[in-house]
Amino acid sequence: VGLLGILGGMGPAATVDFYQKLIEETPARRDQDHIPVVIWADPRVPDRAAALLGSGPDPSPMLRRGLDALAGAGCDLVVVPCNTAHAFLGHLASAAGLRLLSLIDTTVEDLAAEGTQPVGLFATAGTLHARLYHEPFERHGIAVVTPSAEDQRRVASVIAAVKAGSNGAEDAAVLAEVAARLVSRGAERLVAACTEVVLAVGDKSLGAPLTDPARILARRVVRLVADAAIS
Amino acid sequence: VGLLGILGGMGPAATVDFYQKLIEETPARRDQDHIPVVIWADPRVPDRAAALLGSGPDPSPMLRRGLDALAGAGCDLVVVPCNTAHAFLGHLASAAGLRLLSLIDTTVEDLAAEGTQPVGLFATAGTLHARLYHEPFERHGIAVVTPSAEDQRRVASVIAAVKAGSNGAEDAAVLAEVAARLVSRGAERLVAACTEVVLAVGDKSLGAPLTDPARILARRVVRLVADAAIS
Numbered sequence: 001v002g003l004l005g006i007l008g009g010m011g012p013a014a015t016v017d018f019y020q021k022l023i024e025e026t027p028a029r030r031d032q033d034h035i036p037v038v039i040w041a042d043p044r045v046p047d048r049a050a051a052l053l054g055s056g057p058d059p060s061p062m063l064r065r066g067l068d069a070l071a072g073a074g075c076d077l078v079v080v081p082c083n084t085a086h087a088f089l090g091h092l093a094s095a096a097g098l099r100l101l102s103l104i105d106t107t108v109e110d111l112a113a114e115g116t117q118p119v120g121l122f123a124t125a126g127t128l129h130a131r132l133y134h135e136p137f138e139r140h141g142i143a144v145v146t147p148s149a150e151d152q153r154r155v156a157s158v159i160a161a162v163k164a165g166s167n168g169a170e171d172a173a174v175l176a177e178v179a180a181r182l183v184s185r186g187a188e189r190l191v192a193a194c195t196e197v198v199l200a201v202g203d204k205s206l207g208a209p210l211t212d213p214a215r216i217l218a219r220r221v222v223r224l225v226a227d228a229a230i231s
Numbered sequence: 232v233g234l235l236g237i238l239g240g241m242g243p244a245a246t247v248d249f250y251q252k253l254i255e256e257t258p259a260r261r262d263q264d265h266i267p268v269v270i271w272a273d274p275r276v277p278d279r280a281a282a283l284l285g286s287g288p289d290p291s292p293m294l295r296r297g298l299d300a301l302a303g304a305g306c307d308l309v310v311v312p313c314n315t316a317h318a319f320l321g322h323l324a325s326a327a328g329l330r331l332l333s334l335i336d337t338t339v340e341d342l343a344a345e346g347t348q349p350v351g352l353f354a355t356a357g358t359l360h361a362r363l364y365h366e367p368f369e370r371h372g373i374a375v376v377t378p379s380a381e382d383q384r385r386v387a388s389v390i391a392a393v394k395a396g397s398n399g400a401e402d403a404a405v406l407a408e409v410a411a412r413l414v415s416r417g418a419e420r421l422v423a424a425c426t427e428v429v430l431a432v433g434d435k436s437l438g439a440p441l442t443d444p445a446r447i448l449a450r451r452v453v454r455l456v457a458d459a460a461i462s
Contacts, residue, residue, distance in 0.1 A: 003273070009262065009265065009267070009268075010262060011261075011262035011265070012250070012254045012262065012265045012268075013254055015250070016247055016250050016251045016254065019243070019246070019247050019250075019272075020247045023243045023244055023247065024396075028395070028396065029394075029395045029396075030242075030278075030391075030394055030395065031240065031241060031242035031243070031274040031276070031278070031394055032274055032275050032276075032277075032278075033274075034240065034242070034243045034274040035274075036240070036272065036273040036274065036275060037240075037243075037270070037272045037273075038269070038270065038271055038272070038300070039268070039269065039270035039272065040269055040304070041250075041267065041268045041269070041270065042234070042267040042268075043262040043263055043264075043265040043266075043267060044263050044267060045262070045263075046263075047261075047262070047263075069269070069304050069305070072303065072304070073271070073300050073303070073304060074300070160261075163260075163261055163262055164259070164260045164261065165255075165259065165260075
């Protein structure tokens with residue numbers, strides 16, 4: 001790993017969240033110990049969830065532009081702190097000559113290594129519709145529980161509120177109610193498969209362990225960089 | 232303003248801090264309303280303060296590399312969330328074809344517009360030695376009070392602790408003691424002319440108003456972008 005590329009801006013707060021976690025997870029005593037990164041954060045990428053639901057333009061051209069810019073800046077590895085964007089990334093990253101370290105695959109692999117308890121998913125409607133987490137979880141024999149249609153609308157409104165700058169306690173309370181119903185339907189672990197959900201929850205409890213994919217990805221990047229430095 | 236360039240990584244936490252403030256200051260209701268940014272954050276830039284004190288290598292080549300990368304990515308305006316780095320930036324930014332919006336000049340202009348009360352400076356020894364804030368403040372008729380040599384060592388150790396990952400309450404207590412002595416020597420306002428000082432203080436009071444240059448710069452960028460969009 002020379003330069004780590006971060007394709008961000010989806011949204012900007014999720015980018016800050018991931019970079020902050022990458023810094024926290026890096027065993028650094030001074031500036032120079034940290035991982036060199038380039039962040040492309042053009043938030044004008046069309047809404048990923050809307051595109052997956054057929055109600056908005058394709059974000060691929062803007063994603064391609066960002067990946068090409070990161071490759072041009074000298075990155076070889078790229079991460080994307082936006083779960084929903086992963087529906088579009090596979091071909092685009094390899095076409096740009098970049099290795100994508102998937103937020104989703106990394107998370108599912110880590111949880112599968114811990115066991116096969118059913119998970120409850122907090123995600124955008126686009127991520128659920130495209131089955132971005134369903135497929136890898138089911139491949140590992142992990143059952144997935146998703147919110148009812150009504151609860152999913154509540155989750156979507158929390159995500160939109162965080163994107164609009166909210167950090168209110170009501171958001172966490174709404175998520176806690178949805179979480180209780182996911183747990184009553186068998187979820188033993190919750191996955192915050194949308195960064196805005198992590199930001200809304202903060203350090204409040206949802207009544208079941210909550211997995212934060214951005215944290216898992218940050219740890220994986222730090223391990224990869226450490227391994228590359230040794231070899 | 233097309234793409235805003237952020238030359239960061241000095242340190243990484245200061246970069247996160249600035250980008251977070253830029254997001255907070257942007258009147259956005261959705262991702263797409265935010266300012267497009269490219270962040271070059273290679274933290275291997277040699278220590279800026281050590282170079283200014285003659286005890287470390289010149290960071291200019293690494294800074295030039297970052298500025299060239301930002302220009303190559305399509306940026307025209309650049310900001311640098313590291314006060315000390317500003318000692319090296321003037322010529323480098325223009326040589327790269329970038330307009331630098333100075334963290335230091337923006338802060339001094341804003342404070343000068345409010346009046347001419349004496350300021351107490353929290354900064355690296357390099358920033359003080361190079362008189363990066365002294366000169367513009369004195370040009371505006373604003374007196375500058377700096378810590379004693381012993382207090383400056385305390386400030387430097389807080390900055391180093393934050394760079395090493397500390398966020399302890401002791402750091403803020405040390406700064407509060409230094410602040411009291413700056414105030415007793417005439418400072419009516421304190422300037423956190425090193426981002427790590429802002430991070431160490433958090434929301435604790437230092438007994439006098441504390442100016443955060445990163446916040447002022449974020450507001451200025453948001454105004455510039457709004458003006459450009461109108462014109």
